[in-house]
Amino acid sequence: RPGLHMEGVCLQHGDGTETVQALDNVDLVVRPGELAAIVGPSGAGKSSLLAVAGGLARPDRGTVTVAGIDITAASARTRAKLRREHIGFVFQSGNLVPALTALDQLRLPLRFRPRRERSGRSALALLEDVGMADKADRYPHQMSGGERQRVGIARALVTGPSVLLVDEPTAALDRARSHDIVRLLAREARQHHVAAVMVTHDHDVLEHCDTVYEMIDGRLAALG
Numbered sequence: 001r002p003g004l005h006m007e008g009v010c011l012q013h014g015d016g017t018e019t020v021q022a023l024d025n026v027d028l029v030v031r032p033g034e035l036a037a038i039v040g041p042s043g044a045g046k047s048s049l050l051a052v053a054g055g056l057a058r059p060d061r062g063t064v065t066v067a068g069i070d071i072t073a074a075s076a077r078t079r080a081k082l083r084r085e086h087i088g089f090v091f092q093s094g095n096l097v098p099a100l101t102a103l104d105q106l107r108l109p110l111r112f113r114p115r116r117e118r119s120g121r122s123a124l125a126l127l128e129d130v131g132m133a134d135k136a137d138r139y140p141h142q143m144s145g146g147e148r149q150r151v152g153i154a155r156a157l158v159t160g161p162s163v164l165l166v167d168e169p170t171a172a173l174d175r176a177r178s179h180d181i182v183r184l185l186a187r188e189a190r191q192h193h194v195a196a197v198m199v200t201h202d203h204d205v206l207e208h209c210d211t212v213y214e215m216i217d218g219r220l221a222a223l224g
């Protein structure tokens, strides 16, 4: 089962006295090459969904499979390996390391893998892909917001992940730049056969996504 599969996923936050049902019986399938968007009000459970899909939080119930591997049943060690090899994260404003050039941002995740696992894509080819090859030696403070986000996307893809988890990628961008970035995400997902899930408040960019879901009070529903 390639891609991302979530079935009957429930997650509760808090202790016995005050609990919040952050995820309430969530089913979600994202196929390789697909960009799925999740919209919904603040507090709806969108971050919780990304955390569970990324193996950062273990659900109370349900299963999550990434690239055919059930991460809910996996040991901490296997989950860490799965995150490293099969999951890429893209954050709000790129989350780049200030002291590294664009090219070194991409080399960094490769450096933390054993040599035999370095089967990811070439860093420079990916910078080319996202239109940043001519700015490979720039530091984050020399990049615009859109450029930082492009590098963040390239960095998430450099290890060759099966699943890409994207948190509010356009939060810091103007309208035109937002469209560019989500178009780029859709294209990269297709080109690299990655199952991409993007959480967003930005209804403007949904037109570039293959599927759209709405999350309310921990429940996920497809939007027509």
Ligand code: ADP
Binding pocket: 013, 014, 020, 021, 022, 040, 041, 042, 043, 044, 045, 046, 047, 048, 049
């Ligand atoms: P969203 O990303 O859509 O804003 P979240 O997944 O962050 O939603 O939060 C879902 C619900 O879970 C909210 O009611 C939030 O207050 C609650 N929540 C999130 N994280 C925690 C936590 N660590 N402890 C307690 N409650 C939490």
Ligand code: ADP
Binding pocket: 135, 141, 142, 143, 144, 145, 146, 147, 177
């Ligand atoms: P955008 O139109 O993408 O928001 P900006 O208007 O911020 O970009 O920047 C325009 C160009 O100037 C970009 O190509 C960017 O690389 C470059 N640039 C922005 N800030 C700096 C900087 N501090 N040093 C060098 N080049 C910069």
